Amino acid sequence: MTATVFEAEGLSKEYPSGVALDQLCMSIEAGDVYGFVGENGAGKTTLMRIIGGLVHPTAGRMALFGEQSKERLASARRRIGFLIERPSLYPHMNAMENLGFYCRIFGIRDRGRGAEVLKLVGLDEAGPKKTGEYSLGMRQRLGIAVALLNRPEFLVLDEPVNGLDPAGIVEVRHILEHLSHEQGVTLLISSHILSELQLLAGKYGFIHQGRLIQEISAAELQQTAQVMICISTSSPAAAVAEMLRQELRRGDIRIKQTGEIELPRSGVDLERLMSLLVQREIPVDGFQLTAPNLEQYYMDLIGGGGR
Numbered sequence: 001m002t003a004t005v006f007e008a009e010g011l012s013k014e015y016p017s018g019v020a021l022d023q024l025c026m027s028i029e030a031g032d033v034y035g036f037v038g039e040n041g042a043g044k045t046t047l048m049r050i051i052g053g054l055v056h057p058t059a060g061r062m063a064l065f066g067e068q069s070k071e072r073l074a075s076a077r078r079r080i081g082f083l084i085e086r087p088s089l090y091p092h093m094n095a096m097e098n099l100g101f102y103c104r105i106f107g108i109r110d111r112g113r114g115a116e117v118l119k120l121v122g123l124d125e126a127g128p129k130k131t132g133e134y135s136l137g138m139r140q141r142l143g144i145a146v147a148l149l150n151r152p153e154f155l156v157l158d159e160p161v162n163g164l165d166p167a168g169i170v171e172v173r174h175i176l177e178h179l180s181h182e183q184g185v186t187l188l189i190s191s192h193i194l195s196e197l198q199l200l201a202g203k204y205g206f207i208h209q210g211r212l213i214q215e216i217s218a219a220e221l222q223q224t225a226q227v228m229i230c231i232s233t234s235s236p237a238a239a240v241a242e243m244l245r246q247e248l249r250r251g252d253i254r255i256k257q258t259g260e261i262e263l264p265r266s267g268v269d270l271e272r273l274m275s276l277l278v279q280r281e282i283p284v285d286g287f288q289l290t291a292p293n294l295e296q297y298y299m300d301l302i303g304g305g306g307r
């Protein structure tokens with residue numbers, strides 16, 4: 001039986017300016033990598049702050065590791081690591097000094113723990129460099145190291161790859177994969193980079209205007225989301241798309257921003273499609289079947305799919 005790490009029932013948060021979380025019900029099981037997806041202002045950070053005890057809900061209940069009372073929630077939070085918004089680091093200190101500071105705050109006596117987490121995030125060679133001189137990627141990795149100091153069973157990460165360059169994104173992904181696969185850490189990750197989230201998460205929760213509108217597992221996404229056909233041609237895309245709409249009698253053929261023509265795979269006779277392109281002497285520079293795509297699924301879900 002898997003243990004429930006986090007559970008919310010009717011969890012709400014109202015600010016004078018409006019509702020940030022609206023009767024949210026969700027659960028995260030031990031070992032899950034839960035991807036939290038939503039537009040700016042949807043309520044993701046608010047939920048993470050509630051989990052961290054930084055914000056109090058106005059209604060509803062929640063449990064962490066099955067604990068619900070105020071006192072027990074406080075001790076359950078010691079089993080969790082947080083990186084919410086930007087890591088707070090002292091710029092005039094190096095990585096080890098920053099970690100030493102947090103060890104004192106968290107009451108961690110294990111003197112070797114700082115070096116261990118630095119190694120885990122690949123910063124063990126950063127040496128005496130002050131964190132004020134760190135790149136964004138290094139700061140983010142050090143933020144993850146801080147979150148790991150207490151050997152958390154559950155890690156809550158608010159947009160951990162936001163603003164990182166491609167190499168930094170891959171580095172953070174490898175760290176999180178290691179924590180999940182090798183150490184069994186449960187992860188809750190919010191991100192706007194859905195292609196990246198799709199490489200990590202096993203389950204997704206979609207939040208829209210404070211409401212959890214859907215949860216789906218990666219396997220369900222694989223089955224549900226549409227495989228798309230993507231055609232690139234040097235012929236005018238608008239004319240080719242119109243010809244295909246007429247011939248295939250479909251209204252769901254669109255031109256992507258990249259200029260490629262895209263249509264759902266389902267119901268398309270590929271042989272007929274190819275022969276239409278050949279008969280009309282349309283040069284085909286690329287023809288691809290794309291894998292189920294989290295971004296497209298999300299856009300369709302909130303009604304902005306453009307198809």
Ligand SMILES: Nc1ncnc2c1ncn2[C@@H]1O[C@H](COP(=O)(O)OP(=O)(O)OP(=O)(O)O)[C@@H](O)[C@H]1O
Pocket residue numbers: 015016017018019020038039040041042043044045046047
């Ligand atoms: N301290 C606060 N006081 C008043 N309103 C707040 C506060 N914090 C958040 N809000 C509001 O609550 C709503 C949800 O914000 P939240 O930061 O949780 O969204 P988010 O999904 O994390 O967005 P983003 O992707 O931009 O980080 C927004 O309308 C926001 O303006």
